[in-house]
Amino acid sequence: MKGKMLLAIAAAALAGGAFAASPVYKGDPAKGKLIVDQVCAACHGADGNSAASANPTLAGQHQKYLYEQLKAFKAGTRKNPTMMGMASPLSDDDMWNVAAYFSQQKVKPREAADKTQMPLGKKVYTAGNFGTKVPACMACHGPAGAGMPDRYPRLTAQHAPYIVKQLNDFKAGADRQNQTMADIASRMSDAEMKAVAEYISGLR
Known part of the structure; x- marks a missing residue:
């Protein structure tokens, strides 16, 4: 019980940083839209909201x-033949x-x-x-899946x-290589993966 409490406290403390403001980088959204309309929209949607569950929002x-x-x-270094072809000319x-x-x-x-996956998904997401x-x-990803700029991606409403x-890619360590996520995924059951994924998809 004491261990569970410490884990929850640590999670809540780390999650607080997820609300930090996003830093500003170079980049012209108007120029980016021209590329998106020609290259990215077919899979990821013109506004980045993908309609196909295989393609991330x-x-x-x-x-x-x-x-x-x-x-x-x-x-x-992140292996995906389709995305390599799309990114190579950029x-x-x-x-x-x-x-x-x-x-x-x-x-x-x-x-x-x-x-029906919500109870287990919520448990894994909020308490591990x-x-x-x-x-x-x-x-790392915040209570609402907002992530943390420069460190952890946003998960909100992802497929x-x-x-x-x-x-599973993190667990295999072939297409995606990230030691922290590989270690975490290797400890998760298939049921936990499916449940937490469903929970994440409904985050807002």
Whole structure:
């Protein structure tokens, strides 16, 4: 009981930083929109709200995070053949511009598709699993999934199937390499992944 309480306190303390204001980076949203309309909109939506669950919603995502992901796709350190092809022609300025545009769009709320997953999903997201040393997701991503600029991505209203795939990719350590997330995902059961993904999709 004492351990669970300490874990919850630590999670709440860390989550407080998620409300810090986003830093300002270079990037021209108007120029970014031109690229989005020609290259990104077909999969991610013109305003960054993806209609397909396999493609992440990018609206409202932190600018630096989006920029870093585009760089990783271009370099091949984050492996996705489609995204590598899309990112390869982009200059550094192009990537900043696209990131600036998507970061300024409003994310559209969605409801969890499977509400039976909410109790377990909420438990994992807000308190983790003390027994298997899975920390609360909100410790880094915030109570409402807002994330923390420069450190942790926004998760609010993200597609549940996309979240599940990312957790499995982190666990495998092939397509996505992040030691912290790999360690966390390796301790999660398939049921926990599915439940927390559904919970995240309904965050707002």
